[in-house]
Each structure stands twice: as C-alpha cells, then as structure tokens.
Amino acid sequence: MKNQITQILYPLLKKNKRGFFTIFIFSIIVSLGGAFQPYIIQNIIDNALIKQNLYLLYILVGLSFFLALILISIRSVNEIFYTNFSMNILFTFRQKVFKKLFLHKKSFLNTFHSADLMTRVQGDINELQRFFTDSFLALFSTFLSLIIISCIIYSYNIKLMLLILVFLPIEFMCVKPLYKYMHNSTKDMREKTSDTTKFFVQSLQNLTFFKTLGAQNFILNSLDDVQEEYKKTVIKNKKLNIVFTQIPALISLLGKTIILAYGGYLTIKGELKIGELVAFLTYFGMLLSPVHTVLGILNNIPKVKVSLKRVSEILPKKEENATSLDGQNYDLKVKKLSFSYNKNRIFEDINLDIKENQKIALIGKNGKGKSTLTDLLCSIENPTSGEIFIGSTNIVEKNIKNIADYIVKMEQIPVMFDGTLKENLLLSNKNIEDEKIINVLKLVKMYDWYKSLENGLDSRLIEAGRNLSVGQKQRLSLARILLLKPKIVILDEFTSSIDKEDTKWFFENIDKLFSDMTVIVITHQLDMLDIFDFVYTIEDKKIKRS
Numbered sequence: 425m426k427n428q429i430t431q432i433l434y435p436l437l438k439k440n441k442r443g444f445f446t447i448f449i450f451s452i453i454v455s456l457g458g459a460f461q462p463y464i465i466q467n468i469i470d471n472a473l474i475k476q477n478l479y480l481l482y483i484l485v486g487l488s489f490f491l492a493l494i495l496i497s498i499r500s501v502n503e504i505f506y507t508n509f510s511m512n513i514l515f516t517f518r519q520k521v522f523k524k525l526f527l528h529k530k531s532f533l534n535t536f537h538s539a540d541l542m543t544r545v546q547g548d549i550n551e552l553q554r555f556f557t558d559s560f561l562a563l564f565s566t567f568l569s570l571i572i573i574s575c576i577i578y579s580y581n582i583k584l585m586l587l588i589l590v591f592l593p594i595e596f597m598c599v600k601p602l603y604k605y606m607h608n609s610t611k612d613m614r615e616k617t618s619d620t621t622k623f624f625v626q627s628l629q630n631l632t633f634f635k636t637l638g639a640q641n642f643i644l645n646s647l648d649d650v651q652e653e654y655k656k657t658v659i660k661n662k663k664l665n666i667v668f669t670q671i672p673a674l675i676s677l678l679g680k681t682i683i684l685a686y687g688g689y690l691t692i693k694g695e696l697k698i699g700e701l702v703a704f705l706t707y708f709g710m711l712l713s714p715v716h717t718v719l720g721i722l723n724n725i726p727k728v729k730v731s732l733k734r735v736s737e738i739l740p741k742k743e744e745n746a747t748s749l750d751g752q753n754y755d756l757k758v759k760k761l762s763f764s765y766n767k768n769r770i771f772e773d774i775n776l777d778i779k780e781n782q783k784i785a786l787i788g789k790n791g792k793g794k795s796t797l798t799d800l801l802c803s804i805e806n807p808t809s810g811e812i813f814i815g816s817t818n819i820v821e822k823n824i825k826n827i828a829d830y831i832v833k834m835e836q837i838p839v840m841f842d843g844t845l846k847e848n849l850l851l852s853n854k855n856i857e858d859e860k861i862i863n864v865l866k867l868v869k870m871y872d873w874y875k876s877l878e879n880g881l882d883s884r885l886i887e888a889g890r891n892l893s894v895g896q897k898q899r900l901s902l903a904r905i906l907l908l909k910p911k912i913v914i915l916d917e918f919t920s921s922i923d924k925e926d927t928k929w930f931f932e933n934i935d936k937l938f939s940d941m942t943v944i945v946i947t948h949q950l951d952m953l954d955i956f957d958f959v960y961t962i963e964d965k966k967i968k969r970s
C-alpha cells in the first residue's frame with residue numbers, strides 16, 4: 425500500500441531535484457556564514473578586547489555586522505523560494521491523489537464520511553508533504569552544519585568534542601521508547617479531528633432542518649460531546665509532546681552545564697582562552713540545533729506513519745485498465761450479471777438487451793435495485809460477476825476514460841455545486857454558445873426563472889443550489905444532460921419533484937428531447953408507461969420485460 429504513495433512522491437521529488445539543489449546551496453552558504461560568526465566573536469574577545477586593539481575591534485564588529493546582513497538577506501530569499509517550491513510539491517501531490525480518487529467505485533467511497541475524506545486529503549497529505557520535503561532539506565543542511573561545526577569544535581579541543589558526541593545519542597535513546605505512544609496518540613488526534621469536522625459539516629448544513637424539528641438541544645449536546653472528546657485527545661497528545669520535546673532539552677541543558685564547568689576549568693588552568701570558551705559554547709549551541717532538527721524529524725516518524733496509512737487507505741488498491749470506447753454502435757447488453765452490497769444480494773444472474781435509440785422504462789418498488797442497476801451501467805459500480813457491453817466493449821473492471829460521451833445518468837437527487845449557472849450546466853464542456861444554453865433552458869421550462877436572474881448565465885448557484893427549489897434543480901439537471909448529449913441517457917426519477925402538468929409534457933416529449941439517444945427512465949409514474957418501447961420490472965433480484 426505504502427508503495428503507492430512512494431510511486432506518486434518519488435517521481436515528484438525527483439522531478440524537483442533542481443529546486444532541492446538550489447535550496448541546498450542556499451543552506452550551505454547560510455551554514456558556512458553562520459559558522460564564521462563565533463570565530464569573529466572569539467577574535468573580538470581574545471585579540472581586540474583583551475589586547476585593547478580598538479582598530480581591530482571596529483573592523484571585526486563591522487565584519488560581523490555585514491556578514492549578519494548578508495545572511496539575513498539570503499535566508500529571506502531562501503524562505504520565499506522554499507515556500508513556493510514546497511507548495512508546488514504539495515499541490516501536485518494532492519492533484520495526483522485526487523485524480524486517483526476518481527478511479528473508485530461508489531460503494532467504496534460511500535464507506536467514508538465526506539469530512540473524513542476531507543481531513544485525509546487535506547491534513548494527512550500536508551503532513552506527508554511536509555515530512556518528505558522539509559525533512560530531506562533539513563537532513564541535507566543539518567548534516568552539513570554538523571560536519572562543519574564538528575570540525576571547528578574538534579580544532580578547539582578534542583576532549584570537549586568527545587563529550588558532546590556522548591550526549592547526542594543519549595537524547596535519541598531517551599525518546600525512542602515513546603514512539604509507540606506518539607503513534608497511537610496521533611492516530612486518535614486525526615480521528616477526533618475528523619469527527620469534529622464531520623459534526624460541523626453535518627450540523628451547519630442543516631441548521632434550519634434541526635430547528636424545525638426542535639432539535640437544537642440535541643445538536644448543542646452533541647457539540648459538547650464532540651468537543652469534550654477532542655479536548656481529552658488534545659491534552660493527552662500535548663502531554664506526550666511535552667515529554668517528547670522536553671527530554672532532549674533537559675539532556676542538552678545537562679550537557680551545556682557539564683561543558684561549561686569543564687570548559688571553565690580548562691580556561692582557568694590556561695588550556696583554553698576566554699574567547700575560545702565563549703566561541704566553543706556558541707558552537708555547542710549551534711551543534712545542538714541541527715541535532716534537534718534530526719530528532720524532530722525522527723519524532724515526526726510516528727505521525728507520518730499514521731498519515732501514510734490514512735492516505736493509502738483512500739487510494740485504489742488496483743488500477744483498472746484504462747481504455748476508451750470508440751464503437752460505432754452503442755447497444756447495451758448485460759450478461760449474467762450478479763451484484764451484492766456486502767452480503768445484501770441485489771441481482772442474481774440478470775440479462776438485459778437495449779438497442780440504440782430505444783426508449784425504456786425501468787420500474788420496481790423502493791429498494792429493489794433500479795438506481796443500483798444504472799450505477800452498474802455507468803461503470804461507477806462493478807458487478808460481483810457478469811458482463812456489461814456498450815457496443816462491443818465489456819466495460820466491467822475497466823476505467824473507461826470517455827464513458828461520459830456514451831452514457832450519462834441524471835441522479836435521483838439532483839446535484840448542483842457552488843458555481844455559476846453556466847458552470848453548473850456545462851461542467852467541462854466549454855464550447856457551447858450561450859444561445860444554445862438558453863434554448864435548452866426554454867426546453868426545460870426554466871426560461872422565466874432565467875430571465876429573472878440579475879447576472880444571467882453568470883449568476884451564482886449558492887452551495888449545492890440552495891437558492892433553487894427541488895423541482896428547479898431537477899429541470900437544470902435535465903438541461904445539463906441535454907447539453908452533454910451522450911449516446912445513452914439514464915433519468916432516475918427525473919420528474920419526481922416536477923409538477924403534474926410538466927411531468928406529463930416531459931414524458932410525452934422524451935422522443936423529441938432525446939431524439940438520437942437511448943433513454944432509460946426509472947419511474948414510479950405508472951400511468952406514463954405507454955410512451956416507452958419496452959418496460960422492465962425489477963423484482964426478486966431479477967429483471968423482467970413486460
């Protein structure tokens with residue numbers, strides 16, 4: 425599973441190696457420049473102050489000032505470059521994961537709450553990207569700083585150098601046993617964050633719904649519960665984090681104290697000059713900083729493992745063969761198809777044959793599988809066994825890239841999204857003139873409504889079309905299908921919220937509206953069945969032509 429993420433990340437990181445290299449060069453300059461500062465201070469103390477050389481003092485202070493200025497500038501440029509670079513990697517990474525989400529079947533996606541998917545796609549991907557880019561770079565520059573500063577310290581005093589080398593592994597060994605707890609706590613944190621988002625998405629979207637049911641207290645109490653749970657997890661995580669960060673700090677303090685005492689002893693004995701001791705202590709501080717960076721990276725491993733697992737879980741386990749339909753004919757044929765949702769068997773060995781341009785009605789009681797059958801035909805669900813042909817191509821277990829040119833379904837519950845009316849109607853199909861769109865709006869009898877809009881086709885449909893009635897949403901969904909013009913159209917209870925008079929009109933005009941298309945209408949409108957070529961009924965896991 426993890427391999428999938430490596431397969432996405434590795435080429436991405438490799439492609440950006442020039443960016444890494446640039447940042448690496450910046451880091452070398454900053455490390456070298458930074459390492460030079462304590463050496464200047466040492467000379468100020470030992471050669472300018474103690475020997476009372478005012479001229480040398482001014483030169484060294486000036487030098488130190490300009491060096492600091494240059495380093496600040498380089499650091500600032502590097503930071504902007506790095507932010508840009510890091511964002512590019514994050515966004516491309518997310519794009520690639522997002523693209524893979526489209527490969528999933530509906531029943532798999534339905535096992536996740538949308539808020540859960542959201543935290544995985546946002547938070548967990550952020551975490552992974554941060555780790556893989558920041559850590560690489562931090563390791564590069566840390567390694568470099570370690571070498572430079574170790575060499576400098578070594579040149580001062582070998583015994584002090586050895587003393588430091590003893591302390592560094594101790595820090596790591598002290599935090600290592602805590603990894604397991606950190607892993608579990610991070611997992612809890614992510615899950616609780618997900619629960620909180622879930623709660624907000626659900627309750628805020630339906631505030632007035634809960635109010636009309638008098639359920640304000642129910643929601644407020646749920647908010648209390650969710651927040652209380654979240655608080656508990658955060659506090660537990662915070663405590664662990666404190667132990668995680670403070671153990672190294674304590675050990676560093678111990679190290680500094682010993683070095684100060686021992687270094688002081690050497691200075692008093694005349695083996696080390698005062699300036700050298702000051703420089704040495706500064707170098708020691710500088711050495712600790714990269715060491716803590718490495719420790720920070722190591723400490724992030726448990727968190728990254730959690731994110732790795734959470735992102736892996738939403739990636740497709742296997743990728744279906746990508747193909748395109750290019751058949752001249754678009755007859756639909758279902759052969760020996762069976763389908764179950766887990767243990768719930770919906771279809772048992774069904775066959776179906778629909779020739780192009782036929783107008784078909786699909787009827788059956790609630791929950792018998794009408795919508796499910798059309799999900800299978802549109803390839804957003806895979807059958808448990810059997811074959812589905814569009815023309816001569818079996819679409820089962822395949823990723824058909826141009827499936828929407830052939831078969832499109834108008835969902836039972838109309839879907840509108842936050843965007844302009846035109847965007848909602850055209851989706852990716854941008855080459856349609858406004859005049860044509862307006863004609864279609866006339867066909868679905870939405871022209872009067874359209875004329876009342878201040879900004880015409882550029883008017884915004886707010887969040888999921890909340891500024892529309894359900895019947896209006898159904899009409900716009902119908903308009904969308906008419907503009908997409910696929911070869912096979914599935915209309916799932918497309919007039920369930922449309923008034924009686926227009927429902928009759930739509931049914932009677934199916935032939936005209938969809939003249940060169942196959943049409944499959946799912947309906948409970950049993951008085952309208954006469955206009956269809958054939959009527960199919962789903963019953964007892966079978967489909968029968970009547």
Ligand SMILES: Nc1ncnc2c1ncn2[C@@H]1O[C@H](COP(=O)(O)OP(=O)(O)OP(=O)(O)O)[C@@H](O)[C@H]1O
Pocket residue numbers: 530531534765768770788789790791792793794795796797836
């Ligand atoms: N994502 C799912 N996971 C598990 N079971 C599901 C899922 N979607 C539908 N079902 C079950 O599959 C059966 C068929 O559902 P489907 O939506 O296809 O019925 P339908 O014939 O379209 O009903 P309706 O007339 O109410 O729209 C139902 O028993 C339903 O509970």
Ligand SMILES: [Mg+2]
Pocket residue numbers: 794795796836916
């Ligand atoms: Mg249905």
